Amino acid sequence: MEKKIKLNPFVKWAGGKQGIASNLIRYFPVKYGKYYEPFVGGGSVLFTLQPECAMISDANTWLIDTYQAIKEDWNAVAEALMEMPNTKEFFLDLRAQCPRALPRAQKAANFIYLNKTCFRGLFRVNQRGQFNVPYGNYDRRYFDPANLQAVAEFLNNVDLRHGDFKISLQDVQEGDFVYLDPPYYKLGGHSEFNRYTDQQFRANDHVRLAEVCREMTSRGVHWIMSNSNTEFIRELYSSYYIENIRNRREINLKSGNRDIDELLISNRPLVERRGKKFDESDVQAVLLE
Template identity: 60%
Template structure:
């Protein structure tokens, strides 16, 4: 079920990441399942905390998923390239302007990690053309921890890594599996509404489709948990299931007084 001895941590920062919430969320998760599915993996906080023996992770952000695959398959080469990338505004803008799909697999991953660690507030944001457009952050910190990157590679060794729609990522899921879903949250207002992770935004129609999928999974006996905003819209979508309020802090919000919020963890099991 779970692998012992691997202490990997997320190697990138991700808006809406669950690193600070992992210890609140995991006690709600079942422990008796065969495979762990996470169709919106993002920074992977829950995945790395759980370190499941067999897992399927997915994200619609292809560059992110390519980075996971490169770190899994050749983390040493990714690290070597990272070591050669200077942290200056001029170099940042030069690297940001490059098309990642004109680079080698490992260089593409290294550039993703570099930009994530040196851009403003570690925010991954793209324009409607899918081009990364976050300004330089001027942070004086290392891009990665070699020991952690090796642990990340080990934790991903037996993981199926997919890139695409969340619904397709759950093909083949059974009632012996567990699914954790962490989609871009339904809007609250202000900076907390950020959802420009890919050229396609996650809108109300996608939330309806996700809720419909959850009801289908429930009818098939598949256990799932969904994180989302504490709004009447979300409560209506998942009416009839179990709601758990979770205290969270969102550092991406520019107004400090609005960073402490209550989120929902919705489950289809007690």
């Protein structure tokens, strides 16, 4: 199915692939059964690829609940967002609320609002799971109703799950295709904070993920993974195909040092299999040969 409408992530996500998604998917197979993305985050790769049949999941419950709310009733989410003024007072008040007891559409609206109006669009929670990013003071629109509607229509054919990647990938079958974009193995020893959930993704989780990749390979499942260009990751996946790529990080790196090397890893040769869906103006970085 060729892409008809451009879909955009409705949240800004640390480690988001928006800048390179269009180039990345050229390495994806053209024909496959079901598309799986168990670290979906803001969904930039999903929304660029627009597969006909997909399963997406993430360990961040509030994020997946937001996808679910948009799928069920995007209009209710949009209406709740329209009621929310972009002021520091309102932001702080909302941030202090416990989202658990709220109706799903309101909870989703709160999530989008906090993500888009907070400082640099980070999602970070403390150990009690409370959102703790300061106010951003940006004078800009923080949601687009037309995009929410288009995303909702697209999500009609998408199964949503919440939880750990291993459980989400349990029913993947021969012929399916999986794109994996886990929290990267720590680069350069910078201190990690809880970027996505109240749990950290540690070396042991990367080892668990490599084991799941091994199992998927033995079942005839084609997978491609993005990860950091580190000794540990190169070693962990040394029996697979590995290419260096360039990414552009919007978050967490000082300007001037934003182009960083990372890896594309797969159990099949990394060759260009399809044309680009967007033109160059949509792409902020290119894959290196």
